[in-house]
Amino acid sequence: MRKQFKATVSELAAKDDKLVLILGDISVYLFNDFKQKHPDRFYNMGICENTLISAAAGLSSQGFFPFVHTIAPFITERSFEQIKDDMCYNQFGGNIVSIGGSFDYAWDGATHHCYTDLGILRMLPGMEVLQPGSAKEVDILVRKLYRNGKPTYFRLSDNPHAIDVPCEFGKGVVLKEGRSGLTVMTAGPLLGNVLEACRDLDVNLVYFHAIKPIDKDVILKFKDSEILVVHDAWGLYEAVCSIGNLSASYHGIPQDQFCTWYGKVADVRKMIGLDPASIREIVSHKIRSGPQAAK
Amino acid sequence: MTMDPVCRQIRVDILDASRESGHGHIPTCFSIVEMAYASYQVMRHDPKNPAWNERDIFILSKGHASLGLYCVLARLGYFAIERVKTFGAFMSDFGCHPDRLKVPGVEVSTGSLGHGIGVGVGMALAFKISKSPRRVFCLIGDGEANEGSVWEAVMVAVDRKLSNLTILYDSNASQMRCMHLAAPAGRFKAFGCDTVEVDGHDAGALAKALKAASDRPRVLVADTKKGFGCKTLVENVYEWHRRSPTEQEHKMLLAELNAQTI
Missing domain, CATH: 3.40.50.920 (Rossmann fold)
Structure with missing residues (x-):
């Protein structure tokens, strides 16, 4: 799913000069091509999840479409108030793309487990909460939603299912x-x-x-x-x-x-x-x- | 030196609105008057077109001083001062923390401390990417600087060389009973900011410092007093932190304000 996210975002960025990528020092090598092609729209900003969200909100306020990408518990549980205030309350949209939800990083212990993200984010007014299960679903949902101006959470996983499921936003x-x-x-x-x-x-x-x-x-x-x-x-x-x-x-x-x-x-x-x-x-x-x- | 007459009038407006509404953080509002007013003196903005797409941005990160910002914006012509007197009332647009979707000129809805610089970093980055000359001014409190997210955002601003971001630090010793940050200018310098110390109640000196260009984020450590302009407020900061004056106190504070020379 992460590779698909990279492929989809890279393709979109080639055609959309308002797409900005902000990394929290994760998936950095994966996005080397993106960095080479769009140095002014690639920011490996640091291990500072609160500021990643706030800065994405600021970019959004000025007409950009930011993607913030890092590990699930840190970008959602740690930065919940930034998502609530800076994105949702202010209506500055943006795309939050996590990796390592639930027990994907089982070996790292409970600090790295994340099973509240979907539950807490769905309570925020205006928030969209997506849990794609395969690369195909990532591609379809990211293309569909990234530019709609809403705060949108995409929870990716390194353990996708292998089932070819029809995918249309909002449809079970x-x-x-x-x-x-x-x-x-x-x-x-x-x-x-x-x-x-x-x-x-x-x-x-x-x-x-x-x-x-x-x-x-x-x-x-x-x-x-x-x-x-x-x-x-x-x-x-x-x-x-x-x-x-x-x-x-x-x-x-x-x-x-x-x-x-x-x-x-x-x-x-x-x-x-x-x-x-x-x-x-x-x-x-x-x-x-x-x-x-x-x- | 005498108090800038517009800043004196803004303080009168704050007292009037607080008296009429029954709400107000008067001492902290008085602390920021010259900083907010001076910022708008150097900013590119149009009160008749608050959404002008070439405007500079002012963020009041310490949102509890919203009444001060409203009174500044009113005197600049964004809206009539009479509207502000509904401050804090049910269905009023003018809350005790500002809502950008309700008040023209408010750029970011704030309240929870430690958010403004981070959002300002994103705005400043947007202007850099767009090769725009637009600037971002963010006013924070010294109590607010207890929040780790302030320093996190400052580190990112320095790392990204956001020379179009200016932070105004309201150094009014609000945390003397808690975690007071001594020598704040040294802290910002150590983080890599272009830092100057300035009299936070000298509108002219503030405007001059705000105009200066830099190759880095710039910080104005503004020496201020909570309640500046009224002896009673300055001497009784904690008592007046969040209260509205009675009719008699209102008259007394106006008299003190009008007698004030710096």
Whole structure:
């Protein structure tokens, strides 16, 4: 996904002299070509995430379309107030592109884990929150949104899913429909595990690229079913429940506890029940138990 | 030297609006009057066309001095001073921290401290990329400089050689009971800024210092007094930090202001 981000932004920058790239000392070598071609629009500004956001807001105020790129917890959790005040409240848009969401940097421990970003950013007025799950989705969504003047968060991952999913901004995708009365909803790279778990199970499966705006129509389509949100972050479940009067439950991040295990993303996912086998077991149990089991 | 008559009138406006509205950070507003007024004397701006695309930018990063900025903008012709007297009221455009979408001339909505320089860095960078002569002026408080984001943004400004960014540092000793930053000019110099110290209540000296060109971000460390112009305010800063005068106090403060010679 990161390579696709580089390819897409580089192509756009060649045609758009208002596109500016601000790095927080991450992905620097990846963007060497960009730096050579557009030295006046490439800034590896430093490890100073608050200022990266504020400066992007300032650039935006003067008609530029900035991309700020660095690691997820630092640019979202650390800089939440800059995003709230300088971008959202002031209505100075800009593109925030993170890498290392959820447990992508599992081995680095809890300081580098980031599963609140989608949840906290979706609460900010005017903010768009995207979680593309593949390179194709990155390309389509970045092209579509980067110039719309809104504060937009793109959460990339180095662990994309390998599924070719239709991608249209703001539209959820129904990947399968079943008869059990259970609908599994997910977003982002975790789709790989969820689809593997549910491929031959009798459930509906809905996938989202966008946490905000959430596709209300596709949720309403399944409003009479039991909904199980399976996700490796906060935010999607809350977005789904914002529809109201749903019977929905959540499986993913443990309640009120840090995930302090090292290892790889697959290790942490397995530990918290987000590997394909664990997801399959939970979904199968809900199918067997009927609608009340999901509550 | 006597107080600039426009700056004296702006202080009268501040007292009147505070009295009428029941709100006000009067001492801190009095602290910034000459700095804000002098900035607009050297800036390219048009009160009749606040969105003029060749204008210079003024950011009041210490947004709690908004009443001071409103009164400066009113005297410059951005809007009628009568509108400011709704200060802080429900449905007023003139809040106790400024909203750029409501008040003509306000460039950045501020309030939480430590944001202005960072946004100014982005604006100054935009003007550099565009090869525009436009400049950015950002007024910060010395209490605000407790925030790490101030120094983070200063480091970026210096690293990017943003010579079109000028920081006005309101050195009014507001943090004596907390974390007072001694010798601020030395700190900004150490960070690589072109730094000068100036009397923050001498509008002429401020304007002269603001006009000077540099090859780096420029910082004016302005020696100021909270409540400058009224003896009662200067001597009772904490008591008056966030209060509005009674009718009797209002008369007393106006009398002190009118008697003031520097």
